[in-house]
Amino acid sequence: MTEVQTLLVDWFSREGRDLPWRRTRDPWGILVAEVMLQQIQVARAIPFWEAFLQRFPTPAALAQAPLSVAIRVWGDLGRYRRVVDLHRTAGILVEEYAGQVPDDPEVLRTMPGIGPYTAGATACFAFERDASFVDTNIRRVLHRLFVGLDVPQNSASNREIEAIAARAVPAGAGWSWNQGLMDLGAMICTPRKPKCERCPVSGRCLARPAMEVASESKRVSGNERGVKPSYRYEGTNRYFRGRVLEQLRALPPEEDEAGLRLSDLGARLRPGYSGDDLPWLLGVVHSLEEDGLALAEERAVYDGGGDSGGVVVKLPTRSERAGHERSAPRSDIAVGWSRKGDNGTNNDASKANSPGGAETVGDTGLEPVTSTMST
Numbered sequence: 001m002t003e004v005q006t007l008l009v010d011w012f013s014r015e016g017r018d019l020p021w022r023r024t025r026d027p028w029g030i031l032v033a034e035v036m037l038q039q040i041q042v043a044r045a046i047p048f049w050e051a052f053l054q055r056f057p058t059p060a061a062l063a064q065a066p067l068s069v070a071i072r073v074w075g076d077l078g079r080y081r082r083v084v085d086l087h088r089t090a091g092i093l094v095e096e097y098a099g100q101v102p103d104d105p106e107v108l109r110t111m112p113g114i115g116p117y118t119a120g121a122t123a124c125f126a127f128e129r130d131a132s133f134v135d136t137n138i139r140r141v142l143h144r145l146f147v148g149l150d151v152p153q154n155s156a157s158n159r160e161i162e163a164i165a166a167r168a169v170p171a172g173a174g175w176s177w178n179q180g181l182m183d184l185g186a187m188i189c190t191p192r193k194p195k196c197e198r199c200p201v202s203g204r205c206l207a208r209p210a211m212e213v214a215s216e217s218k219r220v221s222g223n224e225r226g227v228k229p230s231y232r233y234e235g236t237n238r239y240f241r242g243r244v245l246e247q248l249r250a251l252p253p254e255e256d257e258a259g260l261r262l263s264d265l266g267a268r269l270r271p272g273y274s275g276d277d278l279p280w281l282l283g284v285v286h287s288l289e290e291d292g293l294a295l296a297e298e299r300a301v302y303d304g305g306g307d308s309g310g311v312v313v314k315l316p317t318r319s320e321r322a323g324h325e326r327s328a329p330r331s332d333i334a335v336g337w338s339r340k341g342d343n344g345t346n347n348d349a350s351k352a353n354s355p356g357g358a359e360t361v362g363d364t365g366l367e368p369v370t371s372t373m374s375t
């Protein structure tokens with residue numbers, strides 16, 4: 001190994017975080033972790049990861065469960081589109097790969113919601129393949145280390161950083177190298193005020209000489225009062241998507257099929273809900289339908305629609321886009337898996353799940369998170 005590789009790997013062996021998914025090489029457990037961790041803080045993800053794997057310890061266990069159950073077990077972790085994609089991926093793994101997670105990143109990338117980051121991280125962390133991949137932390141560390149300062153803006157493109165990442169992986173030590181990069185970015189080489197004086201690779205870092213001055217000026221010019229701009233999450237469409245799913249998940253499973261009448265749902269979400277709010281509520285529900293997270297059905301009086309009939313909202317049982325399955329027979333068995341993502345891409349879940357938001361991939365724990373109920 002080169003000096004910088006040795007320094008980082010040694011530092012990781014001493015200082016790396018002890019995280020539950022690092023104690024296993026179970027490919028399914030690691031795939032679930034990588035899907036969950038994107039834009040979610042590590043400490044927050046741990047109990048959800050443990051609960052999800054306890055209920056679905058294998059792809060087969062998840063594939064056999066109705067999607068409504070998977071959404072419930074996913075709980076309040078947010079980014080619910082991910083569980084839809086994971087459910088579909090589990091079905092493909094069962095049908096085409098004997099229930100096993102493939103070790104080839106190129107194969108993994110053909111699964112719903114799995115992009116280059118998740119595919120590479122799973123191949124590396126589960127199978128100890130010397131794969132390279134780039135998330136926000138890794139990108140920042142590699143840029144500073146091998147290119148130079150990343151302020152006021154990056155001077156290397158994403159493609160160039162990916163090429164650097166591929167060249168930098170030490171043969172036979174990809175697992176420790178990539179984990180070390182992630183931890184260095186999370187704990188030492190942070191976006192603001194990196195702790196260069198404690199950095200194990202500071203002697204080999206191209207950004208180090210100018211970093212102190214640059215980070216100081218960035219801090220001052222970025223916000224002279226030192227107050228982060230506020231962002232009011234409550235009231236956004238994403239907030240109410242989470243609230244709708246919260247209400248649907250709270251129903252007893254035996255009432256999944258009955259669902260909630262739209263008017264009842266509206267009253268639970270917004271005090272003083274009235275007919276004027278109907279277009280807003282339909283918009284929220286239809287956006288969930290688009291992502292396969294809910295179903296809205298028109299029902300007659302005799303069909304459970306309530307006194308006056310109307311729209312009923314419920315959790316889906318199958319991991320297909322609701323709009324595609326309206327005329328298909330329903331089943332609690334997951335069938336009809338589609339390999340591609342619904343948008344025809346193979347982007348990581350974080351990209352598919354970030355309508356208008358930052359598209360950070362593979363968060364390793366210390367990036368700001370604006371939501372605990374985002375969808």
Ligand code: SF4
Pocket residue numbers: 141144145188189190194195196197199200201202203205206207208211
């Ligand atoms: S020396 Fe500073 S800028 Fe360079 S990798 Fe270490 S923490 Fe980051």
